[in-house]
Amino acid sequence: MEDILKLDQVSKKFGRQTVLKDVSLTIHRGDIYGLIGRNGAGKTTILKTIIRLIQPTHGTITLFGVSKGSAYIHQLSRTGSIIESPVAVDQLTARQNLIYYSKIHGVVDPSAVDETLKFVGLNATGKKKFKNFSLGMKQKMGLAIALLNKPDFLILDEPINGLDPIAIVEFRELLLKLNQTQQMTILISSHILEELYQLATRFGILNNGTIVKEITKQEFEQQSREFIKLEVDNPDLATNVLRQLGCQNFKVINDHLINIYQLDISNAKITEELINNHVQVITISREGLNLEQYFKQLIEGTGDEQHV
Numbered sequence: 001m002e003d004i005l006k007l008d009q010v011s012k013k014f015g016r017q018t019v020l021k022d023v024s025l026t027i028h029r030g031d032i033y034g035l036i037g038r039n040g041a042g043k044t045t046i047l048k049t050i051i052r053l054i055q056p057t058h059g060t061i062t063l064f065g066v067s068k069g070s071a072y073i074h075q076l077s078r079t080g081s082i083i084e085s086p087v088a089v090d091q092l093t094a095r096q097n098l099i100y101y102s103k104i105h106g107v108v109d110p111s112a113v114d115e116t117l118k119f120v121g122l123n124a125t126g127k128k129k130f131k132n133f134s135l136g137m138k139q140k141m142g143l144a145i146a147l148l149n150k151p152d153f154l155i156l157d158e159p160i161n162g163l164d165p166i167a168i169v170e171f172r173e174l175l176l177k178l179n180q181t182q183q184m185t186i187l188i189s190s191h192i193l194e195e196l197y198q199l200a201t202r203f204g205i206l207n208n209g210t211i212v213k214e215i216t217k218q219e220f221e222q223q224s225r226e227f228i229k230l231e232v233d234n235p236d237l238a239t240n241v242l243r244q245l246g247c248q249n250f251k252v253i254n255d256h257l258i259n260i261y262q263l264d265i266s267n268a269k270i271t272e273e274l275i276n277n278h279v280q281v282i283t284i285s286r287e288g289l290n291l292e293q294y295f296k297q298l299i300e301g302t303g304d305e306q307h308v
């Protein structure tokens with residue numbers, strides 16, 4: 001699998017504050033990589049070091065196989081980005097902005113402007129100027145500018161922050177389309193886990209400037225799958241009862257605990273059969289982690305329910 005981006009032990013200090021500590025992460029071609037972290041964790045700093053808005057204090061960043069000098073800058077032309085908030089010219093319309101930025105970026109294909117406007121859904125905004133756009137329109141404008149040169153790698157810093165639920169869905173669909181139809185690799189930072197979960201294929205979890213875990217969505221789903229946690233006085237007898245109930249998929253964890261991964265038999269039925277067979281049920285509960293709980297467990301932090 002081709003690596004699009006690799007950070008190897010990247011650190012960044014601002015004065016005496018260490019903001020990134022030995023950050024290592026890898027993004028493969030075709031990934032939608034969700035960079036998760038609380039406010040101030042260092043997400044924007046990582047993205048800025050990638051696009052060379054700031055220089056790391058230590059470490060190596062390799063983009064499309066290149067890590068140094070003007071060759072790196074050259075590879076940056078294969079990326080598109082929105083860092084912090086989308087930037088466009090206030091006094092210009094959507095179309096005028098795209099014409100302006102296509103000149104700046106040296107985009108030669110004249111059809112790129114209209115195609116891109118249509119793709120992001122800003123083709124009917126007429127004479128409305130960027131300064132009068134809604135936040136959702138501004139994000140789409142930022143995306144359109146980032147897409148003008150048909151990048152292979154898109155870097156987005158909290159692009160859905162502040163968007164209403166419909167705008168979030170629209171934005172998500174645009175990104176999925178880019179990934180699925182144009183094989184665009186996407187790095188997206190966010191602290192809105194639920195949203196990122198629906199989009200990303202891999203996650204990097206950042207806490208206090210350190211990547212504490214990289215995990216694919218598939219691995220996460222395996223680790224977080226629901227199961228029944230059964231605590232009993234006699235696991236040997238309990239497993240016989242489970243088999244009699246037609247349950248094959250369970251694991252004895254220790255001399256009290258059994259995890260049951262087959263969820264088609266109710267807790268009530270299991271409890272009833274165990275009691276009938278003189279097994280004492282100490283506790284029985286459904287377990288499983290969503291991304292938010294997983295994240296909280298990893299960083300052992302606090303936060304509100306939706307946003308960490």
Ligand SMILES: Nc1ncnc2c1ncn2[C@@H]1O[C@H](COP(=O)(O)OP(=O)(O)OP(=O)(O)O)[C@@H](O)[C@H]1O
Pocket residue numbers: 014019037038039040041042043044045046191
């Ligand atoms: N140019 C700078 N000079 C000094 N400190 C900075 C600078 N840029 C960022 N920081 C500090 O680095 C830390 C990480 O900031 P960063 O913006 O990367 O976090 P973040 O994870 O993107 O947060 P948020 O979700 O709030 O955007 C913060 O403590 C911030 O104050």
